[in-house]
Amino acid sequence: MESKYAKQFKKGILEIIILKLLSKKEMYGYQIVSEMEERGNVFNLREGTLYPILYRLEDDGMIESRWEQSASRNVPRKYYAITPSGKDLLKEATEQWLEFAYTVEKVLKD
Amino acid sequence: MESKYAKQFKKGILEIIILKLLSKKEMYGYQIVSEMEERGNVFNLREGTLYPILYRLEDDGMIESRWEQSASRNVPRKYYAITPSGKDLLKEATEQWLEFAYTVEKVLKD
DNA sequence: CCATATACTTGGTTATACAAAGTATTATAT
DNA sequence: ATATAATACTTTGTATAACCAAGTATATGG
Numbered sequence: 001m002e003s004k005y006a007k008q009f010k011k012g013i014l015e016i017i018i019l020k021l022l023s024k025k026e027m028y029g030y031q032i033v034s035e036m037e038e039r040g041n042v043f044n045l046r047e048g049t050l051y052p053i054l055y056r057l058e059d060d061g062m063i064e065s066r067w068e069q070s071a072s073r074n075v076p077r078k079y080y081a082i083t084p085s086g087k088d089l090l091k092e093a094t095e096q097w098l099e100f101a102y103t104v105e106k107v108l109k110d
Numbered sequence: 111m112e113s114k115y116a117k118q119f120k121k122g123i124l125e126i127i128i129l130k131l132l133s134k135k136e137m138y139g140y141q142i143v144s145e146m147e148e149r150g151n152v153f154n155l156r157e158g159t160l161y162p163i164l165y166r167l168e169d170d171g172m173i174e175s176r177w178e179q180s181a182s183r184n185v186p187r188k189y190y191a192i193t194p195s196g197k198d199l200l201k202e203a204t205e206q207w208l209e210f211a212y213t214v215e216k217v218l219k220d
Numbered sequence: 221c222c223a224t225a226t227a228c229t230t231g232g233t234t235a236t237a238c239a240a241a242g243t244a245t246t247a248t249a250t
Numbered sequence: 251a252t253a254t255a256a257t258a259c260t261t262t263g264t265a266t267a268a269c270c271a272a273g274t275a276t277a278t279g280g
Contacts, residue, residue, distance in 0.1 A: 005122045005203050005206055005207070008122025009123065009206075009207065009210045011121035012117075013118075013119065017214070017218075020220070042213050093115050096113060096119075097115070097214065097218065098215065098218070101211045104211070105208065108204050108207065
């Protein structure tokens with residue numbers, strides 16, 4: 001079970017983590033969840049959390065999607081890729097987070 | 111104006127910051143806001159945010175309060191002090207946050 | 221006497237993460 | 251053949267926390 005704080009800490013940052021992953025390579029939703037699980041799933045990311053984030057990011061033009069329907073595998077996949085706006089946002093949000101985290105650390109370690 | 115992310119990043123951590131401040135010395139609510147402002151108010155803490163946090167922490171037994179009514183100054187102050195449970199929580203939550211922040215940093219800097 | 225500072229309180233809004241369930245197809249095992 | 255699990259996306263309702271705005275009340279300075 002996840003602590004009360006662990007859940008709250010993720011607010012806002014999950015979106016940036018997703019953007020970061022998509023800046024490396026395009027991925028489909030289920031793949032993101034699966035790869036996170038393989039890495040130990042430190043963020044405890046589930047589908048019900050991920051997909052709304054993807055829709056938000058797409059509505060805001062930070063990522064774009066395309067359906068891929070292959071002949072051999074009839075379950076279609078929706079691939080997401082980061083856009084230039086998304087890259088800008090990722091850069092800015094990363095800076096914001098690092099500064100925020102640094103400030104918090106300073107206070108907590110005082 | 112504060113960015114959309116800045117607000118979200120605070121979720122969960124403000125409570126711990128308040129606990130940290132109260133672990134140094136007992137303080138009353140307005141004083142916390144004032145001292146934060148003096149330090150540049152990096153967390154942009156306002157009364158409407160602080161007091162609910164204080165009530166929550168008190169309900170959970172992490173801090174305790176006493177009213178101080180002085181003769182010279184008729185506006186009473188409610189002083190808050192951290193409890194032993196509060197100290198335990200502070201310690202645990204600090205560790206949780208530092209680990210979380212470290213993990214996020216690793217991903218974002220990858 | 222009116223504005224400002226001190227000090228605490230409350231109400232309603234918004235954002236985000238979450239659990240749970242649902243849809244549909246394909247692969248595997250019985 | 252049929253049940254089960256795995257793949258893949260979607261939706262609904264809930265909880266939590268931060269926020270703005272406003273309100274209460276006393277004290278002080280112009």
